[in-house]
Amino acid sequence: MTSHRDARSNDRVVIFDTTLRDGEQSPGASMTRDEKLRIAKNLERLQVDVIEAGFAMASPGDFDSVHAIASTIKNSTVCSLSRALDSDIDRAAEALKPAESGRIHTFIATSPIHMKYKLQMEPEQVIEQAVHAVKRARNQCADVEFSCEDAGRSELDFLCRIIEKAIDAGAGTINIPDTVGYALPHEFGETIHQLLTRIPNADKAIFSVHCHNDLGLAVANSLAAVVNGARQVECTVNGLGERAGNASLEEFVMGLRTRKDSLQLDTRIASEHIVPTSRLVSSITGFPVQPNKAIVGANAFAHESGIHQDGVLKHRETYEIMNAEDVGWNTNKMVLGKLSGRNAFKTRMEELGISFETPEHLNDTFKRFKKLADKKRDIYDADLQALVTEARNIEEVFKLEAMTIHSQMGGTPEAHITLLVNGESNDIISTGDGAVDAAFKAIEGIACSGAQLELYSVNAITSGTDSQGKVTVRLARKGRIVNGNGSDTDVIVASAKAYVHALNLLESGKKRNPQTGPI
Template identity: 60%
Template sequence: MSVRDKLVIFDTTLRDGEQSPGATMSVSEKIELALLLEQLGVDVIEAGFAIASPGDFLAVTEVSKVIKQTQVCSLARAREKDIDAAVQSLLPASNKRLHTFIATSDIHMQHKLNMSRDEVLDVAVRSVRYARRFVDDVEFSAEDGGRSDPDFLATVIEKVIAAGARTINIPDTVGYCVPHRFGEFIGEIIQKVSNADQAIFSIHCHNDLGLATANSLAAIECGARQVECTINGLGERAGNAALEEIVMAVNTRQDLFPLDTNINPRGLVALSQKVSEVTGFAVQPNKAIVGKNAFAHEAGIHQDGILKHRETYEIMRAEDVGWQGEQIVLGKHSGRNAFLSHMQALGVALDSAEQVEQAFDAFKRRADQGQPLTDQHLLHMVSQLTLSQGQPEAPSPAKTS
């Protein structure tokens, strides 16, 4: 597989994901999640921001000790002190990356950095050169790249590639961009940079307008070959592009994204649930891919279609991302086909059209009242109907060991 045919998955759950207010993780929790991320198949784990705190430094160091295949990364501002801390934290890593950044948008340079364009360019180049003295794989990020002047951004990128950066990340730091324009912007930058073939172009999109995944995919279409993302879309403010959404969009739409990843999608649900458990951040039921309703069907028309031919209403298989069990949910919108299929799965035989109508009518009445519709309730409901007709009681569900 050539590098141009692969999409590098850079996971920043342990770094940017932890920046969600209230989502702080202990070192042991970071180690546990890092091992699961490696098992999932991510290419790069950004384990922390080493200079940020002693805890972050320790987390990067401890993760570096246990991760054997996946690349471990530490973030650093474009400052020697930051880079030194990142280098020290990564010493135990068998495969390491240093990720340094500085803002390139006019609003950040003027109001946050109080620096001119020439000063930012000089700092960016010097920081990459300095980092390359210690680490072969250096990534450079142009913070707020999505709002940067394209000509200036292209100049910075060209110079830092010449200084030794292997990956160039163009973030939509504040979630401001929209897909069609962001994709065009990434493609335009790649075209402007004369030595673009010497680096992998990456994106890191935030979700302030709910467009992080869409912006990432638009950029991938236009030449980006690394995506920075998090499990469950965790992250600063409204979060980041969700790893599970990116991976399954690429897997499902190979006509648009003919790229490979190393991700084993069957581990997505379990890892999502683990991240939710560790952070205390619940996954919304209708969250794509990993929400409990992501593959659930209650509408009768949808259930009927699924039972007849699965692909009528499903573009992915639930089991392919780690879900198990029946995804058809009985409720007031369910039709006869779904109801009868479920009752048959419970071992209940409704022998006549009259029995079917009576059972289905009783089910609908209960569903309309918002009453529970567990298997036990359904079996009891049908048993009451059959007993009233002088027939044997419906069987109880088989016990499983």
């Protein structure tokens, strides 16, 4: 594994991925331990330098996820976030014990508004707590990162003071977050320049940035930062994150790579794994990628204009500044069909970064693959990923047993649902404004969950009229938000599966400490 210290004085930018921590703070984006492991393995294949696996103190589930990822990942540094509190730091250190390369990432707010109203601490107290936290972390882990929360609105003189002391205390990486997405690129770049110029021991640490996208400037601010000397960028796959999200990993990486002529900077990212990783994250979180999203959107390399098409046919570079193959668009080839055997299926899954912990899990997924192959002639990688995403490791309180839908133009749609509740069969018939509405009302009539439907989204997994429909259903109940996913060649069936899946997630008892500490 390449040393992160090497990045300070050369042209390589360290990529710190926080999809599993900050990305999970998006409402409804919570992931199970197994799902986080799947994404972490793909991030390792992507050659991400640092994987922020979670916030170990937030919940037992987060601790287990960080510990599991630390036990599995060998070629990336595994990181856990912690507030500048002894209990948080000790918990992070415990979770990271199995890691071949671990990092504790501790933070405290530094802006006047945060110190006064949130922390209710004087500036000198904040500095004292920061130094104590870094020292405690450094005594337990060789690699410590310190973040100044809301640095974008912090006073420059105070930032210089607290960062100098944090470096003296043992922080090897200093992170400057634009926590609320307020900065403009020229301002943010100048802040990084001033910090590196004015702090006497700045050469003893790598300076990092963590930009939010509230004004759509997260990637632009990150680029401005590295131009001015930052050598780590914190980002997420698909730009996932709370509010408007974080800096998009794929956009930042390909921005550096495509404009290396000007920026003279690069990363060690294996870009051919960008699109498969993007699809995996989208499939697991239930957050679809918009078609016109840069790099990973379905239309990112599509040309409809006759002038554009003519130019690309004559010479690709007339309208394309990147090769689609370089970011993984050539990986979605049909490799399996209904005649494919179990070994071929297992091998292709492993190539996609999907492993099976038990023979039963493999057998169950293979059976569902065969059922899909009977309905759909061509099986693509996205179909295979959807099969695994459906099989989330949660207790099935509710199980869709049978469904009959009657719908005709001018008539009232009717749904007859058979739902197992803890193994007991329940039947109901409901009507609705449409087939999906009737099905949802029937399921809810049995479940009586009291949940509010906040999102219903339908997307085609692949092309063609036999494509599977991927449905996301977001339910909210008592402050808890979950995303249920379902896929099927029949979009009504997929919708019912997604609703039932969301109900099971609500019943799974998975709790999260809301104090996840945005930075």
